[in-house]
Amino acid sequence: DTAVSQTPKYLVTQMGNDKSIKCEQNLGHDTMYWYKQDSKKFLKIMFSYNNKELIINETVPNRFSPKSPDKAHLNLHINSLELGDSAVYFCASSQNIGTATYEQYFGPGTRLTVT
């Protein structure tokens, strides 16, 4: 059973389109995250939700909108895609963001290519 799953794994789309990436965790965790792996291979936090409540909202263009319908799901919707949005996006979850020692479990990543 996959603990943290993301769909799709690959996404190729044109500039200006709107797309979504879905993430689901079956670990019963309270907290979910979206990270962007940039061209220098940094994993940068974008958003974090705890029990469906937004906790972290980094300096991300507001074309990116996360949605958490329940604590097992955190989807990422991107409007008006730009070339610079091309990256690998990772979803992760942890038991609860309030405890610093809880490890994160990562999804397999979604490679987004904007042409």
Next chain:
Amino acid sequence: ILNVEQSPQSLHVQEGDSTNFTCSFPSSNFYALHWYRWETAKSPEALFVMTLNGDEKKKGRISATLNTKEGYSYLYIKGSQPEDSATYLCACRGTYKYIFGTGTRLKVLA
């Protein structure tokens, strides 16, 4: 927490060699230091979490130490094996946020 740095960026070692790499982090607003192992085409997997100055953790041939006063952690691999080849990431946890380093890419040559 502003910046987490790891060194070296990459290294190659021979099978059987022992090796170590460094994670440096600002010591203010520090809550925990996480180490992850990231194999190619897979997701990062947690190795260790440390919080206290002087903490040491061990898992098989891999161990880690933490110095929160000077802001660094070392990861050691004893008797490296080809299956240890991966990127080793550290992440510093502040109030709610994790700041990741860029990783050390280890290649163990058979």
